[in-house]
């Protein structure tokens with residue numbers, strides 16, 4: 001299985017807070033609700049490269 005490392009970027013302030021390993025063959029773009037230390041709250045984090 002091909003795995004890919006991607007960053008997760010806060011959709012509010014744009015900070016890159018997390019790095020996750022995902023399946024490279026998956027269809028959808030990753031969106032997770034995670035804690036952003038810059039915003040001080042839980043925000044949507046989107047996949048970056």
Ligand SMILES: [Zn+2]
Nearest residue numbers: 010013036039
């Ligand atoms: Zn943020």
